[in-house]
Amino acid sequence: MDYEKHALSAAETIFALRERIKELTCLYKIADLASRAELSFAEFMEEVIKIIPRSMQYPSATGCLICIDQVDYSSPNLEKSEEYISAPITVNNLERGFIQVFYQEAAGVSFLPEEEQLLKGVAQQLALVMERKGVEENNAKLQEQLRHADRLATIGLLSSGIAHEINEPLSAILGFGQLLDTEYELPQAAKKDLQKIIAAALHAREVVRKLMLFSRQVPPKMVAVNLNKLIMEGFYFLENRCAKQGVNIVRDLQEDLPEIIADPSQIHQVLVNLSVNAIQAMPKGGTLTIRTRHQDDTIEWQISDTGIGMDKDLQQKIFMPFFTTKDVDQGTGLGLPVVHGIISAHHGSISLESEPGVGTTFKIYLNTNHE
Numbered sequence: 033m034d035y036e037k038h039a040l041s042a043a044e045t046i047f048a049l050r051e052r053i054k055e056l057t058c059l060y061k062i063a064d065l066a067s068r069a070e071l072s073f074a075e076f077m078e079e080v081i082k083i084i085p086r087s088m089q090y091p092s093a094t095g096c097l098i099c100i101d102q103v104d105y106s107s108p109n110l111e112k113s114e115e116y117i118s119a120p121i122t123v124n125n126l127e128r129g130f131i132q133v134f135y136q137e138a139a140g141v142s143f144l145p146e147e148e149q150l151l152k153g154v155a156q157q158l159a160l161v162m163e164r165k166g167v168e169e170n171n172a173k174l175q176e177q178l179r180h181a182d183r184l185a186t187i188g189l190l191s192s193g194i195a196h197e198i199n200e201p202l203s204a205i206l207g208f209g210q211l212l213d214t215e216y217e218l219p220q221a222a223k224k225d226l227q228k229i230i231a232a233a234l235h236a237r238e239v240v241r242k243l244m245l246f247s248r249q250v251p252p253k254m255v256a257v258n259l260n261k262l263i264m265e266g267f268y269f270l271e272n273r274c275a276k277q278g279v280n281i282v283r284d285l286q287e288d289l290p291e292i293i294a295d296p297s298q299i300h301q302v303l304v305n306l307s308v309n310a311i312q313a314m315p316k317g318g319t320l321t322i323r324t325r326h327q328d329d330t331i332e333w334q335i336s337d338t339g340i341g342m343d344k345d346l347q348q349k350i351f352m353p354f355f356t357t358k359d360v361d362q363g364t365g366l367g368l369p370v371v372h373g374i375i376s377a378h379h380g381s382i383s384l385e386s387e388p389g390v391g392t393t394f395k396i397y398l399n400t401n402h403e
């Protein structure tokens with residue numbers, strides 16, 4: 033009798049040992065996968081889904097479902113059943129999903145407490161991988177922003193030099209041209225040509241002005257202003273253009289917006305540049321939405337359109353000076369660089385979300401803390 037008892041506990045020990053080995057193998061394999069930088073997150077998850085069932089008592093009857101940020105990863109032909117264990121995946125105190133393991137042929141088999149424990153361990157491992165991935169993505173984004181800012185600063189320096197050089201001869205062309213026009217009785221044909229010279233010089237002066245704005249050669253004249261009020265005033269000029277093109281305007285302005293310290297004419301310029309782009313992106317009409325929101329020390333200002341949108345490749349290029357997809361007489365490619373220069377001079381930031389065929393939203397963040 034004693035012998036029998038002993039034999040049973042030895043069998044139990046071996047079984048338990050085998051289970052522990054399977055569990056450790058599972059954790060080890062996931063850690064190993066996590067260290068393989070060449071795997072995308074989806075590829076990593078595909079492997080994890082295969083590994084987890086192998087660590088359970090009845091691998092062939094086990095199905096696994098992992099849900100992360102509303103995306104499901106599941107073992108082939110998963111059949112959910114009453115008999116399952118579950119563990120939440122929590123990253124930085126935020127529940128981002130869960131893992132569930134099912135016994136598909138539920139009859140009489142139940143999970144061990146150790147298996148539940150293992151699932152918690154796996155969930156923690158996944159959370160760590162996601163946390164690391166989040167940090168890596170943030171770093172990459174920061175690097176790209178720095179590179180971008182550096183490029184813009186170089187171009188800004190270069191273009192401000194050119195702008196100064198051009199400004200003087202341009203003033204002479206304009207000044208003498210206008211003098212000629214008013215002081216002398218010119219033949220009709222010469223007068224017509226002179227008008228063209230003056231119009232071209234005025235256009236060039238506008239380009240120079242934009243360049244100087246972009247390279248922050250025009251220092252902002254800072255005063256306390258209400259952004260909503262500036263938007264309402266600015267729209268007075270834009271309404272006509274919107275109506276002509278079948279663009280419907282939605283103003284969603286938060287009440288009691290705190291004041292910001294800003295240059296009103298430059299903020300007006302930002303509104304015009306972004307709205308004109310939005311209107312140009314909706315040749316068949318659509319909706320232009322202007323939204324303001326306030327939280328803590330920050331004002332979020334959104335300008336959205338339901339226009340043609342931009343793919344990722346285009347989005348990378350749009351803040352570069354002189355980059356345009358428009359015809360020569362339609363765009364100089366300085367609208368967004370100017371917006372970027374102005375927002376930087378106001379210590380704010382700008383970002384965008386866009387999808388081809390759906391539309392674009394530009395988001396500007398400005399600080400209300402005036403210290």
Ligand SMILES: Nc1ncnc2c1ncn2[C@@H]1O[C@H](COP(=O)(O)OP(=O)(O)OP(=O)(O)O)[C@@H](O)[C@H]1O
Nearest residue numbers: 309310313350356357358363364365366367368392
């Ligand atoms: N709301 C938008 N929807 C789709 N594409 C846009 C939008 N805003 C900007 N773009 C793209 O970004 C490019 C650069 O815009 P930017 O305002 O700098 O120059 P532009 O509009 O071409 O010329 P400018 O503003 O100097 O007259 C545009 O040519 C267009 O391709």
Ligand SMILES: [Mg+2]
Nearest residue numbers: 305309367368
């Ligand atoms: Mg533009």
